Amino acid sequence: MELLARPARLSCADADFERAFKARLHWSADTDAAIEQRVADILADVQSRGDAAVLEYTARFDGLQAASLAELEITQDELKAAFDSLPEVQRHALQTAAARVRSYHEAQKKASGESWSYRDADGSLLGQKVTPLDRVGIYVPGGKAAYPSSVLMNAVPAHVAGVREIIMVVPTPKGERNALVLAAAHVAGVSRAFTIGGAQAVAALAYGTATVPAVDKITGPGNAYVAAAKRRVFGTVGIDMIAGPSEILVLADGSTPPDWVAMDLFSQAEHDELAQSILLCPDAAYIEAVQQAIDRLLPEMPRAEIIARSLNGRGALILTRSMEEACEISNRIAPEHLEISSNDPHRWEPLLRHAGAIFLGAFTSESLGDYCAGPNHVLPTSGTARFSSPLGVYDFQKRSSIIEVSEQGAQSLGGIAATLAYGEGLQAHARAAEMRLKP
Amino acid sequence: MELLARPARLSCADADFERAFKARLHWSADTDAAIEQRVADILADVQSRGDAAVLEYTARFDGLQAASLAELEITQDELKAAFDSLPEVQRHALQTAAARVRSYHEAQKKASGESWSYRDADGSLLGQKVTPLDRVGIYVPGGKAAYPSSVLMNAVPAHVAGVREIIMVVPTPKGERNALVLAAAHVAGVSRAFTIGGAQAVAALAYGTATVPAVDKITGPGNAYVAAAKRRVFGTVGIDMIAGPSEILVLADGSTPPDWVAMDLFSQAEHDELAQSILLCPDAAYIEAVQQAIDRLLPEMPRAEIIARSLNGRGALILTRSMEEACEISNRIAPEHLEISSNDPHRWEPLLRHAGAIFLGAFTSESLGDYCAGPNHVLPTSGTARFSSPLGVYDFQKRSSIIEVSEQGAQSLGGIAATLAYGEGLQAHARAAEMRLKP
Numbered sequence: 001m002e003l004l005a006r007p008a009r010l011s012c013a014d015a016d017f018e019r020a021f022k023a024r025l026h027w028s029a030d031t032d033a034a035i036e037q038r039v040a041d042i043l044a045d046v047q048s049r050g051d052a053a054v055l056e057y058t059a060r061f062d063g064l065q066a067a068s069l070a071e072l073e074i075t076q077d078e079l080k081a082a083f084d085s086l087p088e089v090q091r092h093a094l095q096t097a098a099a100r101v102r103s104y105h106e107a108q109k110k111a112s113g114e115s116w117s118y119r120d121a122d123g124s125l126l127g128q129k130v131t132p133l134d135r136v137g138i139y140v141p142g143g144k145a146a147y148p149s150s151v152l153m154n155a156v157p158a159h160v161a162g163v164r165e166i167i168m169v170v171p172t173p174k175g176e177r178n179a180l181v182l183a184a185a186h187v188a189g190v191s192r193a194f195t196i197g198g199a200q201a202v203a204a205l206a207y208g209t210a211t212v213p214a215v216d217k218i219t220g221p222g223n224a225y226v227a228a229a230k231r232r233v234f235g236t237v238g239i240d241m242i243a244g245p246s247e248i249l250v251l252a253d254g255s256t257p258p259d260w261v262a263m264d265l266f267s268q269a270e271h272d273e274l275a276q277s278i279l280l281c282p283d284a285a286y287i288e289a290v291q292q293a294i295d296r297l298l299p300e301m302p303r304a305e306i307i308a309r310s311l312n313g314r315g316a317l318i319l320t321r322s323m324e325e326a327c328e329i330s331n332r333i334a335p336e337h338l339e340i341s342s343n344d345p346h347r348w349e350p351l352l353r354h355a356g357a358i359f360l361g362a363f364t365s366e367s368l369g370d371y372c373a374g375p376n377h378v379l380p381t382s383g384t385a386r387f388s389s390p391l392g393v394y395d396f397q398k399r400s401s402i403i404e405v406s407e408q409g410a411q412s413l414g415g416i417a418a419t420l421a422y423g424e425g426l427q428a429h430a431r432a433a434e435m436r437l438k439p
Numbered sequence: 440m441e442l443l444a445r446p447a448r449l450s451c452a453d454a455d456f457e458r459a460f461k462a463r464l465h466w467s468a469d470t471d472a473a474i475e476q477r478v479a480d481i482l483a484d485v486q487s488r489g490d491a492a493v494l495e496y497t498a499r500f501d502g503l504q505a506a507s508l509a510e511l512e513i514t515q516d517e518l519k520a521a522f523d524s525l526p527e528v529q530r531h532a533l534q535t536a537a538a539r540v541r542s543y544h545e546a547q548k549k550a551s552g553e554s555w556s557y558r559d560a561d562g563s564l565l566g567q568k569v570t571p572l573d574r575v576g577i578y579v580p581g582g583k584a585a586y587p588s589s590v591l592m593n594a595v596p597a598h599v600a601g602v603r604e605i606i607m608v609v610p611t612p613k614g615e616r617n618a619l620v621l622a623a624a625h626v627a628g629v630s631r632a633f634t635i636g637g638a639q640a641v642a643a644l645a646y647g648t649a650t651v652p653a654v655d656k657i658t659g660p661g662n663a664y665v666a667a668a669k670r671r672v673f674g675t676v677g678i679d680m681i682a683g684p685s686e687i688l689v690l691a692d693g694s695t696p697p698d699w700v701a702m703d704l705f706s707q708a709e710h711d712e713l714a715q716s717i718l719l720c721p722d723a724a725y726i727e728a729v730q731q732a733i734d735r736l737l738p739e740m741p742r743a744e745i746i747a748r749s750l751n752g753r754g755a756l757i758l759t760r761s762m763e764e765a766c767e768i769s770n771r772i773a774p775e776h777l778e779i780s781s782n783d784p785h786r787w788e789p790l791l792r793h794a795g796a797i798f799l800g801a802f803t804s805e806s807l808g809d810y811c812a813g814p815n816h817v818l819p820t821s822g823t824a825r826f827s828s829p830l831g832v833y834d835f836q837k838r839s840s841i842i843e844v845s846e847q848g849a850q851s852l853g854g855i856a857a858t859l860a861y862g863e864g865l866q867a868h869a870r871a872a873e874m875r876l877k878p
């Protein structure tokens with residue numbers, strides 16, 4: 001049977017648009033009670049038995065036996081050997097990508113991640129000290145979805161932030177290691193690496209064991225068990241966001257070759273069948289041309305089946321009445337990836353308030369951003385771009401307020417603080433301020 | 440019976456120190472299954488029945504009847520009237536505090552919250568666009584712990600960030616309104632206010648009802664129901680951190696009057712019996728002097744009973760072998776509030792890596808920072824300063840990566856992206872990059 005990819009065709013002018021649009025966007029992260037319970041048990045077990053528990057779960061879930069957890073550590077020499085084993089073209093690609101990602105995150109640190117302070121009229125010092133986290137853990141999935149680019153995108157910002165120890169965990173089912181993943185760890189400046197995964201690896205990083213040091217924050221993607229474990233250890237350690245399915249929204253004015261747009265929609269859809277690809281365009285003929293490009297290009301794709309399932313189940317080609325309306329709909333979606341496929345992208349960019357990353361112009365395919373343009377590819381999904389941001393250097397830093405009130409400042413502030421403190425019924429607060437007043 | 444406040448006396452030189460230190464620090468946020476279930480039910484009910492459900496819960500829990508939710512909205516005129524009703528000294532204190540908090544957060548926005556970009560050698564544009572959240576909700580507790588200063592500390596950074604709509608919710612049990620809280624809302628630039636609270640108010644903000652608009656993020660402190668509700672709606676909306684008990688750590692070299700330090704310890708302890716006050720000092724005689732000051736000052740305090748319970752249950756006076764050791768212990772604790780009560784505070788400040796806010800020198804009482812120095816008083820508790828930051832303008836902004844790859848950039852990046860994408864088995868990603876290459 002012929003494979004067809006037919007995204008839903010919606011039109012903003014249709015009376016039924018609102019309902020159809022909401023139905024297409026709908027997605028909810030189901031939490032599975034059985035997974036939650038399993039994860040809670042694993043976390044408690046690793047917290048109490050440490051290395052021994054991690055070893056048992058690694059043997060059971062990954063089919064990987066070891067006499068001690070130390071045996072599951074990958075040495076720096078092994079990471080380097082993995083890098084050296086790669087063909088030159090891959091070594092070059094990894095290094096170039098890492099260098100560009102590093103440059104971008106260094107610019108980010110300079111723009112928004114430095115300490116600052118000022119003195120007020122009383123000579124009091126006010127500011128913020130920005131410091132790196134001491135030690136972070138990076139979770140890297142093993143098996144079929146092993147992405148060396150994720151290693152770069154998580155480890156490089158931590159490294160740029162100045163994190164002293166970056167601990168990577170990566171499951172290696174039956175001991176099978178992915179050379180590209182290890183090579184990426186070498187390039188990205190990972191300090192230590194362990195071939196462990198699942199909830200047991202998250203627990204080891206959060207609580208520490210005799211062999212695995214406790215970290216301050218855990219980032220990186222993982223399956224339902226990893227996500228549940230990260231949610232549960234949040235508070236003991238920091239975590240990054242829990243990602244939903246990946247999404248792309250293409251805002252097109254019809255000036256980009258339809259094949260390019262079709263392939264960009266594919267590149268999101270090929271991740272998995274829950275991934276979402278949406279085209280917004282005011283030109284009905286162009287939408288038709290993109291559908292034809294989809295039909296023509298699909299058979300060439302090795303992952304055609306996943307692409308078709310994703311586009312049929314969650315994709316949409318939406319006819320808008322104008323580019324302005326397309327921008328407004330994009331703001332309602334707050335997409336993870338937003339391509340402005342227009343020959344005048346800077347006209348539309350200011351209208352777009354919510355998106356993880358904005359790709360301007362026909363030459364900026366999302367895949368260039370995924371790998372090597374420089375910005376991070378870990379982005380807010382499922383509409384959370386309304387209130388959250390790409391992974392960045394700031395996720396590996398924290399801020400401490402700095403306050404040094406001068407003697408004179410204590411005089412001008414003391415009465416104000418005391419008035420407000422008495423108003424709140426907190427007399428010790430008031431007295432502490434009043435004690436600093438000169439008699 | 441005479442009320443005594445005797446914090447635990449520990450010494451770093453003792454063989455038993457590690458155990459005693461850990462026992463004193465131990466605190467864990469218990470989650471109550473009954474509360475969790477009640478909150479889940481309330482959230483689901485508000486999500487499906489909207490205004491009607493909120494009205495019912497407000498009548499039941501707050502003893503406040505109304506025919507419609509619109510009746511529970513406090514108008515801008517009412518906020519202003521509350522402000523006008525205050526004595527001049529309170530109006531002045533609120534306005535001065537708000538102005539200082541605003542100045543500080545404006546400096547913060549300038550230092551770390553502006554958009555930035557650069558062009559690389561290929562002419563590609565890379566950067567980040569920083570934008571305010573559209574609409575945020577601020578939870579303000581009612582009843583006995585009604586803190587106008589919290590209104591300022593939550594609303595002002597949102598206002599400075601450029602948030603267009605700031606929706607405040609504050610329960611008013613039996614209809615009793617706190618004039619200082621409403622006045623603070625007037626001063627801080629709150630857009631709309633409703634006299635609702637509890638999990639039902641969090642649900643109304645997260646999902647929206649016919650009367651209460653849905654927001655993008657909810658910040659502000661609350662009781663166990665509010666905390667549980669915020670945790671549950673996280674993902675649908677952003678939330679700030681869930682605070683644990685408040686803490687102060689005073690690092691003293693013995694140069695500050697012992698009374699001042701005793702009162703600073705009280706000002707934390709008076710919040711509630713779980714609050715934690717710790718003194719670290721290398722001078723045994725000074726520690727003894729602080730204990731004597733505690734004994735002398737306690738009877739004067741209206742909240743003496745809470746202070747005693749807090750200091751006896753959770754307080755500690757710790758003798759260290761040096762100021763350096765005191766700094767190391769402080770880093771292990773990662774306190775919410777950290778006073779460097781020294782005549783040479785800049786000597787010790789660089790050694791202190793983790794703290795919500797650092798107060799330098801004898802004149803900088805924590806209470807000045809709580810109310811009016813300028814920095815935010817919403818700070819990470821329970822050791823989370825290892826990985827998180829004070830509430831700030833950045834909590835009301837989000838970032839979008841900006842990428843505009845030039846035609847030339849697409850040529851140099853295309854091959855690299857394609858190599859890495861093929862390495863990950865994502866052929867559509869690779870093809871999307873290759874399509875942009877010139878033949």
